[in-house]
Amino acid sequence: MTSSPLRIATVIGARPQFVKAAPVSLALRDAGIEETLVHTGQHYDANMSAVFFEQLNLQAPQYHLSIGSGSHAYQTGEGLMRIEKILEEVKPDAVLVYGDTNATLAGALAAAKLHIPVAHVEAGLRSFNRRMPEEINRVMTDHISRWLFAPTEVAVRNLDAEGIRSGVFQIGDVMMDAICLYQSKAKAMYPDLLEQLNLEKGGYYLLTMHRAETTNNPEQAMAILKALDNAELPILFPVHPRIRPLVERTQAETPFQRIKTIEPLSYFEMLRVEANARAIVTDSGGVQKEAVFFEVPCITLRTETEWTETVAGGWNQLVGLSVDKLMKALDNLHQPVQSLKTVYGDGNARLQIAEILLQERSACSPALTSAG
Ligand code: UD1
Numbered sequence: 001m002t003s004s005p006l007r008i009a010t011v012i013g014a015r016p017q018f019v020k021a022a023p024v025s026l027a028l029r030d031a032g033i034e035e036t037l038v039h040t041g042q043h044y045d046a047n048m049s050a051v052f053f054e055q056l057n058l059q060a061p062q063y064h065l066s067i068g069s070g071s072h073a074y075q076t077g078e079g080l081m082r083i084e085k086i087l088e089e090v091k092p093d094a095v096l097v098y099g100d101t102n103a104t105l106a107g108a109l110a111a112a113k114l115h116i117p118v119a120h121v122e123a124g125l126r127s128f129n130r131r132m133p134e135e136i137n138r139v140m141t142d143h144i145s146r147w148l149f150a151p152t153e154v155a156v157r158n159l160d161a162e163g164i165r166s167g168v169f170q171i172g173d174v175m176m177d178a179i180c181l182y183q184s185k186a187k188a189m190y191p192d193l194l195e196q197l198n199l200e201k202g203g204y205y206l207l208t209m210h211r212a213e214t215t216n217n218p219e220q221a222m223a224i225l226k227a228l229d230n231a232e233l234p235i236l237f238p239v240h241p242r243i244r245p246l247v248e249r250t251q252a253e254t255p256f257q258r259i260k261t262i263e264p265l266s267y268f269e270m271l272r273v274e275a276n277a278r279a280i281v282t283d284s285g286g287v288q289k290e291a292v293f294f295e296v297p298c299i300t301l302r303t304e305t306e307w308t309e310t311v312a313g314g315w316n317q318l319v320g321l322s323v324d325k326l327m328k329a330l331d332n333l334h335q336p337v338q339s340l341k342t343v344y345g346d347g348n349a350r351l352q353i354a355e356i357l358l359q360e361r362s363a364c365s366p367a368l369t370s371a372g
Helices: 015-030 050-055 072-090 102-113 133-143 153-161 174-189 218-228 241-253 267-275 285-293 308-312 323-331 349-359 366-371
Strands: 007-012 034-039 094-098 118-121 147-150 168-170 205-208 235-238 259-262 279-282 298-300 316-318
Touching (some): 007 015, 007 072, 015 034, 015 174, 015 349, 034 072, 050 174, 050 267, 072 102, 118 133, 153 168, 174 267, 174 349, 218 241, 218 323, 267 285, 279 285, 279 323, 285 308, 285 316
Parallel strands (some): 007 034, 094 118, 118 147, 147 168, 235 259, 298 316
16 A cells, blocks of 8 residues: 655745755655755845745745744734634645744744644754844744754754754764755856956955844944955945844944945855855854855854864854954965865755655654554
8 A cells, every 4th residue: 555645834934044944855855755845034135035946946835925124022922823724724745944043933833833734954053142033933942843854963962962962863963965966057157257256266255244143243343344345355244134234334324445345145156155255254153154064264253153073173263253363364264174075065965854854754743644
């Protein structure tokens, strides 16, 4: 007797989740798992959302909630109510969520309350800074998940320290899968990107800043921008909408000389400019790992990181929002002590997710067991 396919509902909403979901969706499809995609609409601009769906060949979401911007309570609460209705309608066997955004928490909470088991990809990451909304989202999500797909040994240890031992799988990082799958496509699609941007290989720094922790400290963030504008090399700065007003304010005071601001880049363009930078300055989580993958020194504008291996391996320096530390770090780019390419897995994390979910069918929601 053939059993009915496993049915998964995936909840995504923000840019990094599109990147993480793309390789996993491929693996689910190949394993014969049915996936319903729910897009909360937390990110909605074409260059923050649609372009990722196009490039990564993600199926169009069956449900688009268009929740958009707003307070944390609004994004999470609205997501929770709307996702609950969808889950009641779709009755999936499990719900898949990624990372640490408000969409992650809304999806996980809606599912857990309906007794639908939750699979959390990128489980176990901790900054140990509860002032970050992302930290709240990931801690809460981990504690209500049935499957915890941890990218690293450190993540597994973090879960263990919180008493979470069952359902934990160290599978590597799906962002590595994404780079492995898409970097040659990116190269083929954008062979002349550096020329178009008037930059040379190894002759510029790449800057990304967007976290609430950064934008909530406008004076320090502006001081960072002004200091970087005097750096030795030109700076390429794709501007996330959250920090746009602050960038405009800074430029009104001191027009940029060295910083070249551009609209947010697509994933493929981002891979190209990361791979060719002399160094990357960022407050993003994903970008720190991409820097390591491309063996480009990284400077992180935070005082802590969830990706501690990048610091221990010598690839990443944490400078917070200190201008002084940032400029010193740029003058003294670290010589890495070890290659970290394998710390984040072998680029096949997605296959393990599909395999584990299939193996654990019996742990899935009653919808499956009664249909199967
Ligand atoms: C979210 C995540 C963060 C992740 C980041 C990646 C949470 C708590 N944070 O932060 O973990 O690193 O995504 O980008 O979920 N905006 C637009 N157009 C868009 C999207 C956003 O203009 O397409 C504006 C919004 O109006 C808002 C600001 O950007 O003012 C911030 O958006 P928000 O959805 O709060 O999340 P991010 O800061 O992007």
